[in-house]
Amino acid sequence: MKFNFTIIVCFLLLFSCSDDFLDKEPLSDVTENNFFLKASDLQLYTNGFYRMFPSTSIYNGDAMADNIISTTLSDEMRGARTIPTTGGGWDWGYLRDINYLLENYERCEDEAAKRHFSGVAYFFRAYFYFQKLKRFGEVPFYETTLSADDMESLQAPRETRQFITDRILEDLDRAITNLNEEVQAYRITKYSALALKSRVGLYEGTFEKYRDISGYETYLNASVDASLQLMQNSPYSVYSTGNIEMDYMELFNSHDAQTSEMILSRQFTQTVAVDHNVNYYTTTSSYGRPGMPKDLVNSYLMVDGSRFTDILNYNQVLFADEVANRDPRLSQTIRTPGYMRKGEAMTLAPNLGATMTGYQLTKYVTEPVYDTNDESITDLPILRFGEVLLNFAEAKAELGTLTQADLDASIQLLRNRVGMPPMDLTESNNSPDSFIEAQYPTLAGANKGIILELRRERRIELYMEDHRWDDIVRWKSGQTLTQPLRGLYFPGAGEYDMDQDGTIDVVLYDGTEPAGQTQGVQYIKINSDIFFDENNLIDPQPDFNNRTFDEERDYLYPLPRVELQLNPNLEQNPGWE
Secondary structure (H helix, E strand, C coil): CCCCHHHHHHHHHHHCCCHHHCCCCCHHHCCCCCCCCCHHHHHHHHHHHHHHCCCCCCCHHHHHCCCCECCCCCHHHHCCCCCCCCCCCCCCHHHHHHHHHHHHHHHCCCHHHHHHHHHHHHHHHHHHHHHHHHHHCCCCCCCCCCCCCCHHHHCCCCCCHHHHHHHHHHHHHHHHHHCCCCCCCCCCCHHHHHHHHHHHHHHHHHHHHCCCCCCHHHHHHHHHHHHHHHHHCCCCCCCCCCCCCCHHHHHHHCCCCCCCCEEEEECCEHHHCECECHHHHHHCCCCCCCECCHHHHHHCCECCCCCHHHCCCHHHCCHHHHCCCECHHHHCCECCCCCECCCCCCECCCCHHHCCCCCEECCCCCCHHHCCCCCECCCEEEEEHHHHHHHHHHHHHHHCCCCHHHHHHCHHHHHHHCCCCCCCHHHHHHCCCHHHHHHCCCCCCCCHHHHHHHHHHHHHHCCCCCCHHHHHHHCCCHHHHHCCCCCCECCCCEEECCCCCCCCCEEEECCCCCCCCCCCCEEEEECCCECECCCCEECCCHHHCCCCCCCCCCCCCCCCHHHHHHCCCCCCCCCCC
C-alpha cells in the first residue's frame, strides 16, 4: 500500500488536540518535501499517536476478567472467543505512521525537537508492539515503512517473544535517552518511558518464568532498574494529603489528573466534548450493572492488617458488618455506609439495581451532573507511580531478592496513604494466606507467601485500571477465572438497612410483590430480580457457573483467517488451528 502523505497530514490536522499544535501554513502548501522541517511539524504529526491509548475502555481489562461482574460476562470469561475473519486486533496502521516519522524526522532543523519527538515515536513503537505481544505473542517485526510490492517483507514470519521484547526495551531505552525530563500529565516524557519499561519488564519476566522459559531474569531486572530510577530520581510520589479516608478516592475522582502521582493520563474535558461514561456505567440500572465480586471484597484486610477471612463464618456476615473496619480502600472503591457522592451531602446506600453483585462501584465517580451517558470528565490513568511501586516489589519477589527494606520503600508508601500497617516479608512467607492461595492454585515455590500478598495488594490498589486480564495471563493463572462468582450475603427474604442509618433500604421478597411500598426502598424479587446460591450469596451469573479455561489456547488470541491466507509464513496460535 502506497503511503498517502496528504491524507495523513489532513487527518492529523483535523484531530489535533489543540490549536497550539497546528501548523499555520495552508493545507494546500503542506507537502512531503516541506513537512518535518520544524518542531511544530513533528509535534503535529506525533499528536496522532495518542489515539492509540484506551479511552472509555480504561477498565476493560477488569471487565474481561473477574474484577468487574456485569449483566454479560466477557467472551474471555465464558470461553467463547472465536477466530475472526479479519480484524481481531491484527492492525498495523499506527506502526506505519510511527516508522514514517522515524524515517523523516532528521530533516527537522531544531535539534531539541528532533531528539524529543523521535523519543515520542520510539515510545509509541514500544507501546504498539507491547500490545501486540500481549495479544498474539510472536508477531512480525517491522522498523521501516513497506511498499506494496515488497512481498518478502509483507510475508515476514513471526519473530520470537524474546526478539520482540528486546526490541521493545531497546526502543524504550532510546525514548528514555531522548525524551524531555518534565512533568506532563497528558504528554509523553522520559518518565512515561521509564514507567512503561517497568511494566513491560514485569509482564514478560513473569510470563516467561511461569512457563519455564530461560532468561526471564533479564526482563525482571529491567523492570526493577526502571522502577528504581522513578523511585529515586523523579518528581513523583504517592498522592496524599494525610486524609486516609478520602485520598485514594480523590486520586481518581478528581476532574484533572493529580500530577504528583499520575505520570500519564488520558484527558477528558467537556470543552471539546471529550467525555467517557463511568458515572452512567456505575450508577444506572440500565447499563451493565457492574459490581465487585465477593472474593475481592473478602481479600481486603482488616484495618489492623489481620485477615477478614480468618473470621469465623466470614461469608455469612451482613453487609454493614462485613465492610466495617476494613482497609480504607474498600470504602473508597465501593459504596459502604456513610458514602456520599462528590459535591453532595446526602449519604447513599448501595443501589442493588445498579450492580449485579450488590457491591456498587464508586471509583472515578463524580458529581451527579455527569451521570448522563458519555458525560464524565475525570481524567483516567494510563501510567502512575503507584503501579511502579507494585512492579518493583513484585519483580524483586519473583527474582528472590526482595527485602523488608524494599517493601518499606514501595508497598508501604501505598499503605501509608490509607493508614494500613506494613506488609511483613517474613510473616507472609511463614504463614501464606490460604484464602488468597486458593485464588491462584498453580502458584508454588520460594516466596510464595509474599507473592500472594503482593497479588492481593496489586488487585486492590489497581482495581479498574485495566490490569487484571494481563496479570492473569502473565501469571499463567487462567484457572482463577473459572472460580465461582458471588456477591452479597442475605439470610433470606426480609427488610434490610444496608447502611445502618435506621431506615430500610432493601426489601427481598418471594411470590407476590408487597403492597403499600415505601418510596426510595428497593423491592427485589428472589429468583427473578436476584438469585442466590446454596449459601445465600448472590449468584450474579447462574447460567455460567461451569466455566472453563483452555490452558493450551486461551492465554493468546487467534490470528485472523484472512491474514493467514495473505501471509503463508504466519502460523496460527496453538489451540486455534
